[in-house]
Amino acid sequence: MLTVDQYELIRRKYFKDKMSQRAIAAELGHSRKTVAKAIQHAIPPGYRLSEARAKPVIEPVRHMIDVWLEQDKRERRKQRHTAQRIYERLRDEYDFKGHPSTVRAYVASVKGHRSGDSGGEVFAPLQFDPGEEAQVDWHEGYIIENGVESLVQFFCMRLCYSKASFVWPYRRATLESFFDGHVRAFAYFGGIAHSLAYDNLGSAVARVGLGRERQLNKHFKQLRS
Numbered sequence: 001m002l003t004v005d006q007y008e009l010i011r012r013k014y015f016k017d018k019m020s021q022r023a024i025a026a027e028l029g030h031s032r033k034t035v036a037k038a039i040q041h042a043i044p045p046g047y048r049l050s051e052a053r054a055k056p057v058i059e060p061v062r063h064m065i066d067v068w069l070e071q072d073k074r075e076r077r078k079q080r081h082t083a084q085r086i087y088e089r090l091r092d093e094y095d096f097k098g099h100p101s102t103v104r105a106y107v108a109s110v111k112g113h114r115s116g117d118s119g120g121e122v123f124a125p126l127q128f129d130p131g132e133e134a135q136v137d138w139h140e141g142y143i144i145e146n147g148v149e150s151l152v153q154f155f156c157m158r159l160c161y162s163k164a165s166f167v168w169p170y171r172r173a174t175l176e177s178f179f180d181g182h183v184r185a186f187a188y189f190g191g192i193a194h195s196l197a198y199d200n201l202g203s204a205v206a207r208v209g210l211g212r213e214r215q216l217n218k219h220f221k222q223l224r225s
Contacts (some may be wrong), residue, residue, distance in 0.1 A: 001044055004218065008225040010038040016194075017101055027057055027099050042225045057098040058106050069110055076160070083107040088223050101224050120199065128160040134193035135160060136182075138173045155181030159193065179206070 010028065013019045014035075021039065025032045058065075065086055072080040081089075087103040090096035096103075139154045151174040158165045166185040170177035186192050198204050204220045216224075 002030075002038065004043050004221045004225055007038045007041070007043055008221060010035055011042070011225060013099070013101070014039050017099070019099065023099070027097065027102070029057070043059045045220045058102055061096055062106065063096055064090070064094065065106060066110065069107070131159075131191065131193055133160045133195045133197055134158060134185075136198045137198075141169075143169050153177070155185075157181070157185040157189075157196075159189065160197075164189070175217070175219060179219070182223065 005030075010024055011032070013024050013027075014021065019027075021032055021035045024030070025035045028035075030038075053110050068081050068086060068089075083104040084100065086107060087096070087100045088102065091096075135158045137156050139156055141152060142149050143152050144150075152169040152171060155168045155170060155173075155177060156165060165204045168181055168184055170181070204217055205215070
């Protein structure tokens with residue numbers, strides 16, 4: 001049975017990358033029946049999180065990508081490989097059958113690790129397109145309910161382009177409140193941003209690794225899928 005990670009990958013390729021079910025099945029090595037089931041359901045029935053998702057498509061060429069990226073360190077910036085160039089070389093020289101997005105994701109993960117390990121600066125974009133990104137965080141504050149002042153936790157989601165914000169109070173910043181805040185915010189905005197930014201929130205992140213490595217909470221993965 002497939003994991004939530006595999007279901008989410010299929011759904012992302014279908015709904016966001018606009019790939020056909022046939023193309024997804026060919027790239028990931030699943031049957032078209034399995035792909036159709038993942039598209040219909042956000043998570044596998046009776047799922048229990050086990051090991052992290054394997055990367056069968058990228059695995060045979062992963063070492064080659066690592067070699068090219070390592071060689072790039074000795075090249076001028078303009079002569080270094082882009083993710084697109086790496087994909088084209090894999091396709092032409094190694095008969096790679098995967099999708100460009102698979103290569104882009106792996107290259108980004110490698111560069112993220114190296115940036116974090118080396119202590120290099122990380123720059124966040126200051127300009128965003130409409131609907132590109134939203135930021136999520138908890139903030140502490142007070143409310144007055146029936147004349148009584150109470151300390152509460154505010155779930156906050158802010159769109160980076162318009163600066164429009166959604167705020168909702170909760171007694172405690174529990175996992176259930178965290179999920180409920182997302183659902184309410186999406187309904188309020190009438191949609192979902194392409195990406196959400198979190199500052200290592202314990203509600204979403206189970207473990208922080210090297211660089212940009214993050215192990216997400218399994219229930220958060222289910223919500224995201």
